[in-house]
Amino acid sequence: MLSLVRLYADIALLRRGPEDxxxxxxxxxATVGANxxxxxxxxxxxxPIAGPWHMHLIVDIVFTLAWCAALLRVFGRPERYLQTTTxxxxxxxxxxxxxxATAWLAGRFQDDELWLVPVAVVGLGMLAWMLAAHGxxxxxxxxxxxxxxxxxxxxxxxxxxxxxxxxxxxxxxx
Numbered sequence: 774m775l776s777l778v779r780l781y782a783d784i785a786l787l788r789r790g791p792e793d794x795x796x797x798x799x800x801x802x803a804t805v806g807a808n809x810x811x812x813x814x815x816x817x818x819x820x821p822i823a824g825p826w827h828m829h830l831i832v833d834i835v836f837t838l839a840w841c842a843a844l845l846r847v848f849g850r851p852e853r854y855l856q857t858t859t860x861x862x863x864x865x866x867x868x869x870x871x872x873x874a875t876a877w878l879a880g881r882f883q884d885d886e887l888w889l890v891p892v893a894v895v896g897l898g899m900l901a902w903m904l905a906a907h908g909x910x911x912x913x914x915x916x917x918x919x920x921x922x923x924x925x926x927x928x929x930x931x932x933x934x935x936x937x938x939x940x941x942x943x944x945x946x947x
Contacts, residue, residue, distance in 0.1 A: 791913055868902070
């Protein structure tokens with residue numbers, strides 16, 4: 774178990790890739806479950822957004838599974854689905870506590886100019902780190918240039934946010 778956490782940490786640190794994971798449905802399901810539990814646990818302590826964040830988490834997981842399947846099919850690499858999605862959920866589980874804490878701090882200090890700037894810088898650093906890790910996973914899986922893979926990660930983020938907004942519209946301002 775600890776070796777698996779180290780492997781996901783190495784993927785998050787750009788040292789290893791999805792090819793280092795076994796192609797195992799059981800491992801994918803276990804990793805998705807662990808990702809959910811880590812996100813759920815940290816979000817209970819530090820809710821990053823107001824509203825039904827637990828439903829956002831479920832939709833995000835389902836969307837990521839579907840997005841990876843579609844992307845790998847479009848690029849003619851469907852056989853890499855298990856390793857790719859396992860790597861994505863694994864690195865996200867490792868980085869989730871930092872990401873959620875950063876989002877919580879940004880909300881907490883949004884009106885405090887002294888702390889907002891350092892929190893925003895950390896948030897941008899986290900975003901860049903996550904883009905690099907996810908992009909590297911896609912580069913390995915799709916055998917495409919890193920710029921293409923970063924673009925695909927950004928597109929996934931954009932489309933995922935549109936899906937969330939479609940399912941959970943923001944309340945109208947009074």
